[in-house]
Amino acid sequence: AQSVTQPDIHITVSEGASLELRCNYSYGATPYLFWYVQSPGQGLQLLLKYFSGDTLVQGIKGFEAEFKRSQSSFNLRKPSVHWSDAAEYFCAVGAGGGGNKLTFGTGTQLKVEL
Amino acid sequence: NAGVTQTPKFQVLKTGQSMTLQCAQDMNHNSMYWYRQDPGMGLRLIYYSASEGTTDKGEVPNGYNVSRLNKREFSLRLESAAPSQTSVYFCASSVQGDSVLGYTFGSGTRLTVV
Numbered sequence: 001a002q003s004v005t006q007p008d009i010h011i012t013v014s015e016g017a018s019l020e021l022r023c024n025y026s027y028g029a030t031p032y033l034f035w036y037v038q039s040p041g042q043g044l045q046l047l048l049k050y051f052s053g054d055t056l057v058q059g060i061k062g063f064e065a066e067f068k069r070s071q072s073s074f075n076l077r078k079p080s081v082h083w084s085d086a087a088e089y090f091c092a093v094g095a096g097g098g099g100n101k102l103t104f105g106t107g108t109q110l111k112v113e114l
Numbered sequence: 115n116a117g118v119t120q121t122p123k124f125q126v127l128k129t130g131q132s133m134t135l136q137c138a139q140d141m142n143h144n145s146m147y148w149y150r151q152d153p154g155m156g157l158r159l160i161y162y163s164a165s166e167g168t169t170d171k172g173e174v175p176n177g178y179n180v181s182r183l184n185k186r187e188f189s190l191r192l193e194s195a196a197p198s199q200t201s202v203y204f205c206a207s208s209v210q211g212d213s214v215l216g217y218t219f220g221s222g223t224r225l226t227v228v
Contacts, residue, residue, distance in 0.1 A: 009154070034216050043118075043204060043219035044157075090156060101147065101172065102217060106156040 002027040002093045006105035013081050014113045021076040021108050023091030033074040034092040034102065035065055044090060050074065061085070086112040116140050120205050120220035127195045127227045135190040135223050137205030145208045146188035147217065148172075148180060150201040157204065163188055195227045 003026045013019055025031055032051040036044040048059025055067040065076045074091060091105040118139045127133055139146065144165045149157040149172075159172030161180040169180050177199060179191045188207075192199055202224050206217035 006156075036219075041221075043221045044206075044217075045219075046216045049216050101159055101162055103159075104149075104157040106154060 002031065002103045004091050004093050004103055004105035006089075006091055006108050008108045009106070010109045010111065012111040012113060015083050016080050019076075019078045019081045019085070019110070021089050021091075021110070023074045023076065023105060024072050025074060025091070025093045026072065027093055030069075032094040033065075033067060034094070035059065035063070035074075035076045036090045036092060036104075037061075038088045038090065038107075040087070047076070047089075081110075081112055083112045083114055086110055118205055118207055118218050118220035120203075120223050122223060123221070124224050125226070127192075127225065129196060129227060131195050132191065132193050133195065133225075134192075135203055135205075135225075136187070137189065137220060138187045139205075139207040139218070140186065141207060141209075141218065142185070143207035143218070144185070144210045146182065147206045147208075148178075148188070148190045149204045149206065150174065151204060151222075152201050160190065160203075192225075195225075197227045199225065200227045201225060 005024045034049045035047040038044045047063050048057050050057045050067045058064050088107045088109050090107045092102040094102040121136045147162040148160040151157050158174045163169045163182040166185045181189045202222045204222050205220045208217045
């Protein structure tokens, strides 16, 4: 069965600083990997996804993530954080094939200090 | 605007009461999902429908039932609500059962059972 671990429950960064959110997955084959963001009181919005090809993927809002098969990781990065990036971030893993579902991590709450 | 619409946004129930959470999507997606979100536990899949006319259990189906009314609508029913079902419920849809394209989420229903 697939699983996702987000080891950091809370992270605080200063505005303008760089950001890296960690995600480790468990899946036997090549996974489909996703990062979602959830602002307070809102649903989840897709930031970026990886399922093949270049292991560095670009997403919306200036975010990027790198797939590292050897480390079973898919860490999310941003070079310079803005106050509006404060939110909860979820990593998710899925697999191909009809009827398959996404498995989500427990989330990382990002706080941005001005 | 195209997307996933959930109703109601907020609900308070007494223990033992029943209710149905409604979800509709207008993106012509084949697959639909119900998740619950609890602090520190991320999103957990309750039920899903890979295509119209089919439904399957997810990770935490006990105490819930679903109906895929047509391609657009997927409802979640609590027959006898319990305090343990206090949560935020999210409906999501995807183009097909294959999760490669990710999901589109609704804005959630915050349910409190007292």
